[in-house]
Amino acid sequence: MLTQFSITNYPTSIKPTQEFCVEGYFLFPNAYTIKSSFPVEIETKDKITLFNKYDVFAKVICFKPTTLLPESKQYTLNLSYLNFPNPTVFQKDLTITTQEYPDIMDVRFTEEINNNQILEFSIDYSGNHLNYFINLEDYEAPCNQESSTILCDISSLSLIQGYDYDLKLVSKYNGVLIKELKIIPVQIRTAVQIEKSSIKNKSVLQDKNIYEIDITLNKEILNTYNISIRDDSDGEVKLESSVVGNLLAIYPKEEFKQNTTYYLKLNDLTGLDGSTLANEYVLEFSIDDGPKISWTNISNSFSTSGNIVLAFNQDIKNPQNIKNYVKIDSSTNYSYSIYKNQVTINPSSSLGFCKKYTVSLAKGLVSNTGLIASSGATYSLKTTCKRTVSIGTSVQGRSIYAYYLGSGSKKIVFFGSMHGSEANTKTLLNKWVTELENNTDRIPSDKTIIVIPTLNPDGIANLSRFNAHGVDLNRNFDTPSWVTGTYLKTDFYPTGGGSAPFSEPESKDIRDLLYRESPYLTLSYHSAAGYVIPTNSSSAISKAYSYSQLSGYTYVNPGAEGSFSYDITGTFEEWAEGRGYNALVVELSSAYYDQFLQNSRAMWKMVEQ
Ligand SMILES: [Zn+2]
Known part of the structure; x- marks a missing residue:
């Protein structure tokens, strides 16, 4: 019989996630009805069972909630026996409170x-x-x-x-x-990071033999990781590796291939502190192709007595027989020397004047690390077509050079830097020499072109308008107007015209050149007034017109210098006119820029017409 005295112990407070048990003396426990305001599974324990079948007695009934119960709440568990109608005898209400959820x-x-x-x-x-x-x-x-x-x-x-x-x-x-x-x-924790590698990423190595690659990490690592080196067609390089502290040393066990890119990949690296490599580490490097020419002095104006220098992108094996690889045309004999990345070719006899040669490099040249040139190269060499002549010496002993191009009987002279402060005229005329050298085929066969970029080398060296005697060379010519004291705007120079006409070596030198060569036209370059002014002859005037049109500089009538506000005396142009020479004074419109492009068309016109 179930009475209130049958229950000896039950929890008034339960954990809402746990089962709980009621202790007592329960006859025929399967005959109980248990009413619970929350769903439970019931299990009876400490039972006496007859014939292995009939539970006749139990001391414990355990209740396992099948849902989560709310926390801190009261429940009533109602036990009744055979639904007997008398609640006071056969029923028992147990009041139970749930505790808080786990903390x-x-x-x-x-x-x-x-x-x-x-x-x-x-x-x-x-x-x-x-x-x-x-x-x-x-x-x-x-x-x-x-x-x-x-x-x-x-x-x-x-x-x-x-x-x-x-x-x-x-x-x-x-x-x-x-x-x-x-x-x-x-x-x-911070990730394992690569601090440096003995091979820089994306580097191009000029050696097929790499015996060790060191990777330094920011912390000590475990000796467990994945590493591989593969080439760009997925061929794997055999390697060994080892870890000491924060250093990972990789030992490739085979030779690398030239002209091939490799990827070293590192994965699954773990620090002693348990941190890991954040991303796969990839080190890309390439083994270079064989030697390639990186620089050569071969040019369009090569000295007939010059040595040909071939500089390569890597050091060249020495000794090796360069003659197996380098030919000048098919017949020019030469000796050679090798120094580091440079091969110097010394032709056995002078090259011809103003002549074209072909310098060819065959594949097969070997670098000092054993890389083999996989391709050749061909260069066109032209020996210089300009003859360089010193036409005299400046006050301070500097040579004044004239460059001759072409061999015709009709001669034209270009000279610049009569005023040393107008150095852009020197630059212009040097570019003009290069232009002529690069286009010798364009020089008419009946013409000789004479270019003197620097008539006043002392003025250039001293950044001065005047020569080293303090004489304005363009006031030193023997003209009716010559005086020793000269003006430049309002400044007076007591000996600006020189001690006498042609007292200066530089003005004498250009005078004597014109005496010797009798040019059909002479162009004297200045800056920066931006005009072209001819001597007073129909030939010079028509040439000045076309120079003006092609260069964009203003055409100015002959003799217009007379209209200057100060006296201009003893000039080259006055002298040239008096001697019957056709001459143009060309004033560039910039004091700084050489204005080569806008002058070269006009200069060619002066040569070609
Ligand atoms: Zn000038």
Whole structure:
């Protein structure tokens, strides 16, 4: 018979996730009806069973809630026997209160953790129904529960090494948040990083034999990792490797191939502190192709007595027979020397004047590390067509050079830098010499072109309009107007015209050149008034017109210098006119730029017409 005295012990307070038991003396326990305001499974224990079949007596009835119970709430559990109608005798109400849900007791890790770590917590009691998770914003890592220990593998959160996070430990029931147990600030340890490698990324190596590649890491690492070196067609290079502290040494066990790119890949590297390599490390490097010419002095104006220099992008094996690879045409004999990356070819006899040659390099040349040139190269060499003549010497002993191109009987003279402060005329005329050298076929056969870029080398050297005697060369010519004292605007120079007409070597030198060569036209370059002014002859005037049209400089009538506000005396142009020479004064319109492009068309016109 069930009476209130049959129950000897029951919990007035239960944990909402745990089973609980009622102790007493229960006859024929299967005949009980248990009414519960929450769903439970029932199990009887400490039983006496007859014939292995009939439970006749039990001392314990245990109740296991099949759903999560609310926390801190009262329940009534009603036990009745055979639904007997008399509640006072055959029924018993047990009033039970649920406790709070489990809370965190202990965090069993330090603030600094790895992003693949399993975080361990303890809770104050274990139970069913509740699941635990680590939450980070919208991401969630599930935890396992082993009695009152919660283990959370956070690797699925993909936390970034070196960053700080606030992780949240929560409990859930059927996917619904029950409780936020704790916010845990953590610092994820910095990743394993490559600090340097003995081969720089994307470097081009000029050696097929690499015996060791060292990779230095920011921290000590475990001796477990994946490493490979493959070429661009996925061929793998045999290698060995070893770790000492934070140094990973890789020993390739075979020769690399020239003209091939390799990728060293490193994965699954772990620091002693448990941190990992954030991303696959890839070191790209290439083995160079064989020697290639990186520079040569071969030009369009090569000296007939010059040595040909071939500089390569890598050092050249020495000795080796260069004559197997380098030919000048097919017949020019030469000696040679090798120094580091440079091969110097010394022709046995002078090259012909103003002549074209072909310098060819065949494949096969060997570098000092054994790389073999896989391709050749061909260069066109033209020996200089200009004859260089010193027409005299300046006050300070500098040579005044004239360059002759062409060999016709009709001669034209270009000269510049009569005023040393007008150095852009020198630059212009040097470019004009190069232009002529590069286009010798264009020089008419009946013409000789004489170019003197620097009539006043002392003035150029001293950044002065005047020569080294302080004489304005363009006031030193023997003309009716010549005087020793000259003006430049309002400045008076007592000896600007020189001590006498042609007292200066530079003015004499250009005078004598004109005496010798009797040019059909002479052009004297100045800057920066931007005009062209001819001597007073129909030939010079028509040439000045076309120079003006092609250059854009203003045409100015002969003798217009007389209209200047100050006296201009003893000039080259006055002298030239008096001697019957056709001459143009060309004033560039810039004091700085050589204006080569706008002058070259006009200069060619002067030569070709
Ligand atoms: Zn000038």
